[in-house]
Amino acid sequence: MPAPLTTAPEPRATPVPTATPAPPPTETPAPGAQPAGSLRPRHLTMLALGGVIGAGLFVGSGTGLRVAGPAIILSYALAAALALLVMRMLGxxxxxxxxxxSFSVHADRALGRWAGFTSGWLYWAVTAIAIAIELIAAATILHQWxxxxxxxxxxxxxxAVFTQSNMFSVSSFGEAEFWFAGIKVAAIIAFLALGVAAFCGAVPGVDSPGMANLTGRGGFxxxxxxxxxAGLLTVVFAFGGMEVITMAAAESRDPARSVTKAVSSAIWRISLFYLGSIAVIITLLPWDSAxxxxxxxxxxxDGLGIxxxxxxxxxxxxxxxLSAMNANLYGASRMAHSLAARGDAPRALARTSRRGAPRAxxxxxxxFAFxxxxxxxxxxxQILPxxxxxxxxxxLYMWLTVAAAHLVLRRRLEREAPHLLVVRMRGFPYLSWLAAGGIVGVLLLMARDPGTRGQLGWSSLLVLVLLAAAGVRAVGDRRGGGR
Known part of the structure; x- marks a missing residue:
C-alpha cells in the first residue's frame, strides 16, 4: 500500500507507521563538518549535461549514421523527445x-515496496556494470598512450582515485564532474562553431558541401x-544517465529550486548539443563513409584539415x-544508501561520513569494478561485453517505472499536497502516457529486432530475478511483521 506523501527524504511504505523507525547509522559529525547540501546549482546543471553527453555520442553516432544515413537526425530527435519527457517527470x-x-523512492511511494526494491536494485546492478565497462574502456585508451x-x-x-574522491565529500564529486562536463561541453561548442563555419564556406581551404550530403547519395x-x-534502437541508449541529477538534487542546499533550474537548463542544452552536432555531421560527412x-x-x-x-x-x-564513471559511481552509491535506509539493503550501507559521503x-x-x-x-x-x-x-524498464510512478504521484500530490508541486509538467497526463507508450514501443521494437533481442532478453531476465527477490522479501516481511 503506498505511503502518505511527505517531504522526508527516504520514506517507509507503511500507510500509518506504528513506530518511528530508527534513523540510519551515521558516523559522529565532527565540529565544522560540511553540510549535507553541498552541491550547487552549477554542479547540478553540468551534471545533467555530463551524465548524458558521453562516449555514446562521440563514438556511437557513427553506427547510427551508417544505419539510417542523414535521417539519423530524426532518430535522435525521437530519442531526445522521449528522454526529455522522462527528465521532466523526474524533475x-x-x-x-x-x-x-530518486525514481526508486518515488516508485516505492506510488506503486509499493516491490517497485522501489526492483527499480533500485536494477539501477544499482546496471550502473555497477557500467562503471566496470567505462573503467576498462578508459584504461584501454590510456594504455595506448x-x-x-x-x-x-x-x-x-x-x-582508486575516483573511489577516494567520492568517499571524501559530496562537493569533491561535484567539482570533478563540473570540470569534466565543462570540457565535453566546450568540445561540442567548438565543433558546432567549426561546422557552421565550414557550411558557410568560412574555413580556409575547405569548400562548403552545401546540401549535397543531404540530397545526394540516395537522398535524406x-x-x-x-x-x-533501426537508428532509434541504436541511439536511444546514448541518453541514459540523466537520472543522476535528481539524486544529486537531494544533496543540494535548495533541492526544489536547484533541480528545477538544472532540468530546465539541461533540456534545451542537450537538445542543442545533440541535435546540433548531429546536424553538422550529416551535413559535412557523406553518410556512406561513416x-x-x-x-x-x-x-x-579530418575533412576540415584540423x-x-x-x-x-x-x-x-x-x-x-571518466566523467560517466564518476557520475555512475555517485549514482550507484546513492541508490545503495537509499535502499539501505529503506531496509532493502544491508544497514551498513546507510552509514555516512562526517562530510556526508556514504563511504560503505x-x-x-x-x-564490482575492482x-x-x-x-x-x-x-x-570477453566478460564485460x-x-x-x-x-x-x-x-527502458527504469524509464517505464518513472512514467508509472509519475502518473500515480502527480494525482496524489494534486489531491493531498498541491503545495509540493513547485514544478508542474505541462500536458499531464497526456504526455506522461505518451512517454510510457513510447518506452513500451521501443521495447517491442527491441523484441522484433534480431540485433537487440538478446539484450532485451538478458535485461528482462535481470528484472524477473529482482522481482522474485522482492517477492521473497515481501513474504519475509509478512512473517516477521515488517512493512
Missing part, C-alpha cells in the same frame, strides 16, 4: 519530494523509413568515459 517528482534514491604500463594497473589506479532517406526505427566504431567527429575534423583530430577526440572520449555504499558500488579488473586481465574482451548485454533494455 517534477524530485522537486516535490527530493530523495537520494602508455604501452609500457599494464592496462590492469592503469585501471586500478584510476578506480537512403535506407527508407525503416532505417529511422565507419561503425570510429567517431564521425574525427572524420569531420591537425591531430583523432587524438583530440580521443582525449574528449577519455574524459567522457561507495565501496560496495566500486567493488573485480572486473581481474576478470578483464584473465579473459580480455557479456555483462553489457544486460544493460540494453534495463534503462
Amino acid at each position: 517534477e517528482m524530485a522537486a516535490a519530494m527530493p530523495a537520494g534514491g 602508455m604501452p609500457g604500463v599494464p592496462r590492469w594497473l592503469i585501471a586500478l589506479v584510476a578506480l 532517406l537512403p535506407q527508407g523509413w525503416n532505417s529511422v526505427v 565507419t561503425p566504431g570510429r567517431s564521425p567527429y574525427v572524420a569531420v575534423l 591537425p591531430g583530430a583523432g587524438r583530440l577526440i580521443e582525449v574528449v572520449v577519455l574524459i567522457a568515459l 555504499a561507495v565501496a560496495a558500488s566500486a567493488a 573485480v572486473s579488473i581481474g576478470l578483464d586481465h584473465r579473459w580480455p574482451d 557479456f555483462l553489457a548485454k544486460a544493460m540494453g533494455g534495463s534503462m
Whole structure:
C-alpha cells in the first residue's frame, strides 16, 4: 500500500507507521563538518549535461549514421523527445519530494515496496556494470598512450582515485564532474562553431558541401523509413544517465529550486548539443563513409584539415568515459544508501561520513569494478561485453517505472499536497502516457529486432530475478511483521 506523501527524504511504505523507525547509522559529525547540501546549482546543471553527453555520442553516432544515413537526425530527435519527457517527470517528482534514491523512492511511494526494491536494485546492478565497462574502456585508451604500463594497473589506479574522491565529500564529486562536463561541453561548442563555419564556406581551404550530403547519395532517406526505427534502437541508449541529477538534487542546499533550474537548463542544452552536432555531421560527412566504431567527429575534423583530430577526440572520449564513471559511481552509491535506509539493503550501507559521503555504499558500488579488473586481465574482451548485454533494455524498464510512478504521484500530490508541486509538467497526463507508450514501443521494437533481442532478453531476465527477490522479501516481511 503506498505511503502518505511527505517531504522526508527516504520514506517507509507503511500507510500509518506504528513506530518511528530508527534513523540510519551515521558516523559522529565532527565540529565544522560540511553540510549535507553541498552541491550547487552549477554542479547540478553540468551534471545533467555530463551524465548524458558521453562516449555514446562521440563514438556511437557513427553506427547510427551508417544505419539510417542523414535521417539519423530524426532518430535522435525521437530519442531526445522521449528522454526529455522522462527528465521532466523526474524533475517534477524530485522537486516535490527530493530523495537520494530518486525514481526508486518515488516508485516505492506510488506503486509499493516491490517497485522501489526492483527499480533500485536494477539501477544499482546496471550502473555497477557500467562503471566496470567505462573503467576498462578508459584504461584501454590510456594504455595506448602508455604501452609500457599494464592496462590492469592503469585501471586500478584510476578506480582508486575516483573511489577516494567520492568517499571524501559530496562537493569533491561535484567539482570533478563540473570540470569534466565543462570540457565535453566546450568540445561540442567548438565543433558546432567549426561546422557552421565550414557550411558557410568560412574555413580556409575547405569548400562548403552545401546540401549535397543531404540530397545526394540516395537522398535524406537512403535506407527508407525503416532505417529511422533501426537508428532509434541504436541511439536511444546514448541518453541514459540523466537520472543522476535528481539524486544529486537531494544533496543540494535548495533541492526544489536547484533541480528545477538544472532540468530546465539541461533540456534545451542537450537538445542543442545533440541535435546540433548531429546536424553538422550529416551535413559535412557523406553518410556512406561513416565507419561503425570510429567517431564521425574525427572524420569531420579530418575533412576540415584540423591537425591531430583523432587524438583530440580521443582525449574528449577519455574524459567522457571518466566523467560517466564518476557520475555512475555517485549514482550507484546513492541508490545503495537509499535502499539501505529503506531496509532493502544491508544497514551498513546507510552509514555516512562526517562530510556526508556514504563511504560503505561507495565501496560496495566500486567493488564490482575492482573485480572486473581481474576478470578483464584473465579473459580480455570477453566478460564485460557479456555483462553489457544486460544493460540494453534495463534503462527502458527504469524509464517505464518513472512514467508509472509519475502518473500515480502527480494525482496524489494534486489531491493531498498541491503545495509540493513547485514544478508542474505541462500536458499531464497526456504526455506522461505518451512517454510510457513510447518506452513500451521501443521495447517491442527491441523484441522484433534480431540485433537487440538478446539484450532485451538478458535485461528482462535481470528484472524477473529482482522481482522474485522482492517477492521473497515481501513474504519475509509478512512473517516477521515488517512493512
